[in-house]
Amino acid sequence: MTSADVSVIVPCYDMEHYLGEALESACAQWPRPIEVLVIDDGSTDGSAAIAEQFGPLVRCHRQPHRGISATRNAGLALARGALIAFLDADDVWTPDSLSCRLESLAGDVAAECATGLVEQFISPELPDEVRRTLTCPPGVSRGRVAGAMLIRRTAVARVGDFDESLRVGETIDWVARADAAGVVTRTVEQVVLRRRIHGANTGARNRHLRADYLRALKGSLDRQRAAAAARDGSRPAGTP
Numbered sequence: 001m002t003s004a005d006v007s008v009i010v011p012c013y014d015m016e017h018y019l020g021e022a023l024e025s026a027c028a029q030w031p032r033p034i035e036v037l038v039i040d041d042g043s044t045d046g047s048a049a050i051a052e053q054f055g056p057l058v059r060c061h062r063q064p065h066r067g068i069s070a071t072r073n074a075g076l077a078l079a080r081g082a083l084i085a086f087l088d089a090d091d092v093w094t095p096d097s098l099s100c101r102l103e104s105l106a107g108d109v110a111a112e113c114a115t116g117l118v119e120q121f122i123s124p125e126l127p128d129e130v131r132r133t134l135t136c137p138p139g140v141s142r143g144r145v146a147g148a149m150l151i152r153r154t155a156v157a158r159v160g161d162f163d164e165s166l167r168v169g170e171t172i173d174w175v176a177r178a179d180a181a182g183v184v185t186r187t188v189e190q191v192v193l194r195r196r197i198h199g200a201n202t203g204a205r206n207r208h209l210r211a212d213y214l215r216a217l218k219g220s221l222d223r224q225r226a227a228a229a230a231r232d233g234s235r236p237a238g239t240p
Contacts, residue, residue: 011041022091081153093147
């Protein structure tokens with residue numbers, strides 16, 4: 001196999017310091033994705049120029065600044081692959097990230113989404129005085145974040161687009177809707193994503209948008225309760 005039918009969507013807003021490393025990690029995957037789509041969300045720095053230096057595998061689409069959900073949706077509209085992956089412009093995939101998730105889907109015909117473990121790290125170029133202000137959770141986690149998921153396009157179509165009314169927390173909402181839609185997800189016991197902490201992450205930059213996070217979390221909990229109630233209601237009377 002020389003390439004995989006995977007479209008990688010890289011939403012980007014003013015990430016010229018980190019975008020090159022993210023794209024290198026995506027382009028180095030084997031099998032290679034068929035395309036890496038950088039959706040430049042109105043960056044005011046050199047992000048788009050960096051993306052355009054990577055050659056034919058990387059395509060850069062520029063748009064006015066519309067926010068992370070609209071940027072992910074623009075990538076979905078342009079993607080040609082039967083499988084969809086996301087990688088934020090400040091994060092990196094591990095060398096076997098794509099291959100192990102592809103193997104998980106290939107080995108399980110019922111699976112529609114493959115995810116893996118996530119490791120966080122403080123960006124090494126930061127000065128000590130900045131590093132001391134940042135918190136980096138130790139070890140690895142099973143976080144279902146966008147950059148760790150490889151999803152069949154048919155499942156994406158069933159769940160729908162990211163909610164453009166949410167300026168943060170859009171993945172929490174999308175994952176909750178995926179669960180409600182019955183998307184079958186498998187987790188590989190391997191680190192597939194390294195998330196960079198640098199003080200200018202979306203969540204850190206948008207703490208004033210905490211209400212969006214709370215709204216996404218409430219929606220997730222409401223869907224979980226509705227699903228549980230539906231399961232309970234389907235049981236015969238007296239069934240524990």
